[in-house]
Amino acid sequence: MNLGSRMSLLLVALLSVPTVQAGRYVPWQAEGLSIPRPLGGLQGDPARGRAVVIDSHQGNCLACHRLPIADQPFQGNLGPPLAGIGARLSPGELRLRVADERRLNPETVMPPFHVDPRSLNQVAFAVEGQTFLSAQQVEDVVAYLSTLTEPGEAGTPPVAASPGNGLHSGYDYLKPETRAMQDDEFANPGMPTVDRGRRLFNAEGENGKSCASCHGEDGEGLDPARIASYPVYDPDSGRPRTLQEQINICWEDQLDNIPYVYDCTELVALEAFVRHRARGTPVQVDIDGPLRPFYEAGRKLYHTRFGQANLACTHCHDLHAGQWLRGQQLTQGQSNGFPEYRLGSGRITSLQRRFSECFRSFRAEPFEPGSQAYIDLEVYVNARGNGLKIETPAVRY
The missing domain is CATH 1.10.760.10 (Cytochrome c-like domain)
Structure with missing residues (x-):
C-alpha cells in the first residue's frame, strides 16, 4: 500500500x-x-x-x-x-x-x-x-x-508544496502521480462511470427517444458554458435547479421515464458524463440575480457549526487550507471536479454525497440529498469556485 x-x-x-x-x-x-x-x-x-x-x-x-x-x-x-x-x-x-x-x-x-x-x-x-x-x-x-513535561521532539506532518494564494482546485494539492492518473483517461478510475453515463445517455426511453436524440450520441450538442453555470435559477419553481435535477427533468419529460431518486448511482453517472463534456470550461454560476438569496443561504450553512465536533465547512477549507489533518492535506474544498473519484473510498462521489460525508465527520446528522439546504450549499460552493475549470471526473484522496 x-x-x-x-x-x-x-x-x-x-x-x-x-x-x-x-x-x-x-x-x-x-x-x-x-x-x-x-x-x-x-x-x-x-x-x-x-x-x-x-x-x-x-x-x-x-x-x-x-x-x-x-x-x-x-x-x-x-x-x-x-x-x-x-x-x-x-x-x-x-x-x-x-x-x-x-x-x-x-x-x-x-x-x-x-x-x-x-x-x-x-x-x-x-x-x-x-x-x-x-x-x-x-x-x-x-x-x-x-506526563508530557519535557520539550521533546513532536512528530512532523508530511511536507508538501503550498499552492500559494488565490483560488485553487484540489488538483493543485495532488501528488504528481495522482495528477497524471487524473489527466490520463485510460488511467483515470472515474472514467468507467462516465462511460456508464454515456450508455444511459444513449439508451432509449419509454417513448423510444434518448438524450442523444436532442444532444447527439456523444453529447456534442450540449453547451459546455451552460453546464458550467449550474445551479441555475428556475423561474417556474422560483428556486435553483441543479444539473442533476435538470437531467432528471429531461429523463422524465422528454423520454417518459420514471425519474431517478436524487443522487442515485444512475443519476450520478449521467451527471458525470454531462459534466465531462464541459471539462476545461470555467465554472461560472451567476449569483448577481435571483440566485443571490440562495447563495447567501448556502454561505450561512457553510459557516455554521454542526455536530459533536462543532465544526463548519469554513474551518477546514478557508481557515486551514494547506495544513494537515493527520495524513491528509486540507484543500480549499472546491467543487469543480465533481462528480469525482475518491481513492479512499474507491468510488465516484457526487458533491452532495461529499457534503454528507463531511457532516458525518462532524458527527452531525446530514441533510437529505436534493434537500433545499444542500441545494443552497451547492449554489454557494459552486459559485465560490467561479473561474476554476471543470475537471470531472477529478481524482482526489
Missing part, C-alpha cells in the same frame, strides 16, 4: 461515527481558566489517555496536534504541538481545554469534548444526547497530557 493510500484510509477513519466512546454528560464548573476538580471525581490513567489521544475514533488529538509519539507518523498541524504541555499547564487548565476550549477561545476549531449535548447543533442521531468523550476519557487524556 503506497503512502497516498494510507493517508486516504486514515481520512476514511475520520469520517465514521463512533459507537463506543461517547458518554453521559457529567456537569462541571470552571473557575477562572481551569476546571480544578476531576469530572465526576474520577481518576485518570495516562496509558488509557495515550490510547484515546491516538485513536482516530476517540480523541484523535493527532489529527490537529503534533505529539512526541514516535510510532505515530501521521500528525496534523492545525493546532500547536503538545510536547511539554504538562509543564506549561496544570491539570485543571488542561481539563478545561479538553472539555470545552470555547471557554478560552470562542473561535477555536477544537471540538468541545465534554459539554451539555443540548448546546450543540444537529448532532448525529447515533450519538444524540451523548458527549464526544466520556468523563473518564477526559480524565485519562488529562492524566496523559500531564
Whole structure:
C-alpha cells in the first residue's frame, strides 16, 4: 500500500461515527481558566489517555496536534504541538481545554469534548444526547497530557508544496502521480462511470427517444458554458435547479421515464458524463440575480457549526487550507471536479454525497440529498469556485 493510500484510509477513519466512546454528560464548573476538580471525581490513567489521544475514533488529538509519539507518523498541524504541555499547564487548565476550549477561545476549531449535548447543533442521531468523550476519557487524556513535561521532539506532518494564494482546485494539492492518473483517461478510475453515463445517455426511453436524440450520441450538442453555470435559477419553481435535477427533468419529460431518486448511482453517472463534456470550461454560476438569496443561504450553512465536533465547512477549507489533518492535506474544498473519484473510498462521489460525508465527520446528522439546504450549499460552493475549470471526473484522496 503506497503512502497516498494510507493517508486516504486514515481520512476514511475520520469520517465514521463512533459507537463506543461517547458518554453521559457529567456537569462541571470552571473557575477562572481551569476546571480544578476531576469530572465526576474520577481518576485518570495516562496509558488509557495515550490510547484515546491516538485513536482516530476517540480523541484523535493527532489529527490537529503534533505529539512526541514516535510510532505515530501521521500528525496534523492545525493546532500547536503538545510536547511539554504538562509543564506549561496544570491539570485543571488542561481539563478545561479538553472539555470545552470555547471557554478560552470562542473561535477555536477544537471540538468541545465534554459539554451539555443540548448546546450543540444537529448532532448525529447515533450519538444524540451523548458527549464526544466520556468523563473518564477526559480524565485519562488529562492524566496523559500531564506526563508530557519535557520539550521533546513532536512528530512532523508530511511536507508538501503550498499552492500559494488565490483560488485553487484540489488538483493543485495532488501528488504528481495522482495528477497524471487524473489527466490520463485510460488511467483515470472515474472514467468507467462516465462511460456508464454515456450508455444511459444513449439508451432509449419509454417513448423510444434518448438524450442523444436532442444532444447527439456523444453529447456534442450540449453547451459546455451552460453546464458550467449550474445551479441555475428556475423561474417556474422560483428556486435553483441543479444539473442533476435538470437531467432528471429531461429523463422524465422528454423520454417518459420514471425519474431517478436524487443522487442515485444512475443519476450520478449521467451527471458525470454531462459534466465531462464541459471539462476545461470555467465554472461560472451567476449569483448577481435571483440566485443571490440562495447563495447567501448556502454561505450561512457553510459557516455554521454542526455536530459533536462543532465544526463548519469554513474551518477546514478557508481557515486551514494547506495544513494537515493527520495524513491528509486540507484543500480549499472546491467543487469543480465533481462528480469525482475518491481513492479512499474507491468510488465516484457526487458533491452532495461529499457534503454528507463531511457532516458525518462532524458527527452531525446530514441533510437529505436534493434537500433545499444542500441545494443552497451547492449554489454557494459552486459559485465560490467561479473561474476554476471543470475537471470531472477529478481524482482526489
